[in-house]
Amino acid sequence: MIFPTSMFGITNAVLLSRLVKQPREDAIVIVLAVSFNTLLVQPPGSPAAQCRNPTISALHQSGRLAISRNCRHLPPQEPNMPELPEVETVRRGLQPVMEGARITGVELRRADLRFPFQPDFAARLTGHRAVSLSRRAKFLMADLASGDVLMMHLGMSGSFRIDDAPVGAFHHPRNVERVNDHVVLRLGGGKIITYNDPRRFGSMKIVARTALDDEPLLKGLGPEPLGNAFDAATLARACAGKTASLKAALLDQHVVAGLGNIYAAEALHRARLSPKRRASTLANRSGAPTDRAGELAAAIRAVLTEAIAVGGATLHNCRHPDGKLGYFQHSFEVYNHEGQPCTTPGCDGVVHRFVQNGRTTFWCPKCQR
Ligand SMILES: [Zn+2]
Numbered sequence: 398m399i400f401p402t403s404m405f406g407i408t409n410a411v412l413l414s415r416l417v418k419q420p421r422e423d424a425i426v427i428v429l430a431v432s433f434n435t436l437l438v439q440p441p442g443s444p445a446a447q448c449r450n451p452t453i454s455a456l457h458q459s460g461r462l463a464i465s466r467n468c469r470h471l472p473p474q475e476p477n478m479p480e481l482p483e484v485e486t487v488r489r490g491l492q493p494v495m496e497g498a499r500i501t502g503v504e505l506r507r508a509d510l511r512f513p514f515q516p517d518f519a520a521r522l523t524g525h526r527a528v529s530l531s532r533r534a535k536f537l538m539a540d541l542a543s544g545d546v547l548m549m550h551l552g553m554s555g556s557f558r559i560d561d562a563p564v565g566a567f568h569h570p571r572n573v574e575r576v577n578d579h580v581v582l583r584l585g586g587g588k589i590i591t592y593n594d595p596r597r598f599g600s601m602k603i604v605a606r607t608a609l610d611d612e613p614l615l616k617g618l619g620p621e622p623l624g625n626a627f628d629a630a631t632l633a634r635a636c637a638g639k640t641a642s643l644k645a646a647l648l649d650q651h652v653v654a655g656l657g658n659i660y661a662a663e664a665l666h667r668a669r670l671s672p673k674r675r676a677s678t679l680a681n682r683s684g685a686p687t688d689r690a691g692e693l694a695a696a697i698r699a700v701l702t703e704a705i706a707v708g709g710a711t712l713h714n715c716r717h718p719d720g721k722l723g724y725f726q727h728s729f730e731v732y733n734h735e736g737q738p739c740t741t742p743g744c745d746g747v748v749h750r751f752v753q754n755g756r757t758t759f760w761c762p763k764c765q766r
Contacts, residue, residue: 478551478552478553478657479535479555479556480535480655480658480660480704481535481622481655481656481657481660482660482701482704483551484535484537484551485532485705486708487537487557488530488531490557490559491537491557491559491590492530494559494588495527495530495539495584495590496530497526497527497528498584498585499527499585500523500525500526500527500541500582500584500585501584502523502582502583503518503519503522503523503581503583504519504581504582504583505579505580506578506581509597510552510579510580510600510601511550511597511599512600512602514601515602515603517603518603521543521545522541522547525541525542526542527540527542527547528540528542533618533654534621534654534655535550535551535655536548536549536550537549537550540606544607545604546603546605546609547601547602548600548601548603548604549592549599549600551599552594552596552598553596553598553599554594554595554597554599555594555598556593557590557593558590559588559589560588560589560590560591575593577593577594578591578592578593579592579597580601600614617650618655619631619649619652619654620654621655622653622697622698622701623701623702627653627694627697627698628694629686629690629695630685630686630690632652632679632690632693632694633685633690634680634686635651635652635653636652636676636679636680636690637677637680637684638677638680639676639677640675641675641676642672642673642675642676642754643665643671643672643673643675643676643679643693644661644662644665644672644673644753645676645754647665647697648754653697656701658757658758659729659732660700660704662759662760663700663732664696664697664700665693665696665760665765666730666731666741666759666760666761666765667696667699668689668692668693669692669741669765670692670766671762671765671766672758672760672765674766679693703728707728731759731760734748734759735748735749735750735759739763741761741764744763744764746761746762746763746764747761747763748760749762
């Protein structure tokens with residue numbers, strides 16, 4: 398369906414709200430905002446253009462709506478996606494239940510998440526034992542005794558539940574939340590793992606362990622920020638010669654894997670480095686790391702480690718597998734702290750917010766150089 402319109406107006410809001418109440422799964426809804434310089438349409442789900450109107454925003458986020466990039470009356474908002482600490486927290490919650498357990502049943506309630514499930518998805522899981530549950534960037538990797546690996550990504554709104562109800566007695570009332578339960582894994586012993594994802598930007602894919610090196614979803618990922626391969630030298634090497642900003646470099650998955658927008662901002666603040674600084678300044682002329690690279694690498698490790706320790710940030714809709722919310726968001730130093738005093742000792746600056754490469758950045762212009 399295409400709705401050519403002059404602007405996002407009352408009529409459209411009413412029209413779209415009807416669609417939200419009765420969303421058609423197969424409908425691609427495109428609203429063309431025909432103002433003086435529009436027709437540049439952002440793809441659904443892209444963070445650069447989001448609408449303050451909750452109805453339009455919900456359609457955009459769910460992937461059923463593209464909106465104009467020049468929707469200037471509506472400033473960009475951040476997608477509230479799970480970041481690395483949340484994913485690691487989810488892994489630690491699922492690990493004791495999944496590791497060593499045989500998958501006895503797989504229920505797919507739809508044909509796809511971000512992309513379609515493989516035709517043999519259920520067959521390759523059913524009857525096989527999970528040997529371990531690890532993480533690569535923001536992918537959960539369930540290693541199966543069969544030689545396959547189940548890769549799972551939470552996307553923007555994915556979450557798991559562990560339900561102790563025995564197999565067969567599990568019943569979903571048709572309420573809003575359960576409508577978004579898309580995958581159910583039954584484990585030997587009766588545990589049930591349910592994957593819920595309202596926006597469906599998450600993904601699940603099975604890859605042979607021997608083919609992981611060639612897996613496109615993992616190709617080109619930089620070192621794990623908490624792994625042994627990540628330090629000042631690797632960070633400087635990856636940033637050497639880059640004219641991009643330091644913040645953009647930290648979000649580049651080739652530089653470091655899985656470090657998201659929130660923790661990039663937090664790490665830069667802790668290292669007192671401006672998000673606008675050129676990435677190349679982390680390396681000297683010979684490519685060796687500067688002191689700044691060492692401070693930034695240490696800050697990245699510290700903010701992530703602390704976040705994981707308190708259970709991961711759960712800003713809006715990412716929950717622990719056991720349903721409890723984390724609370725690292727209370728200890729963010731700059732993220733969402735616009736207008737508040739800088740917490741750097743001895744600094745009397747104020748936290749500012751600006752949009753950089755389509756992402757919201759928070760920083761203190763006084764102490765971050
Ligand atoms: Zn400051």
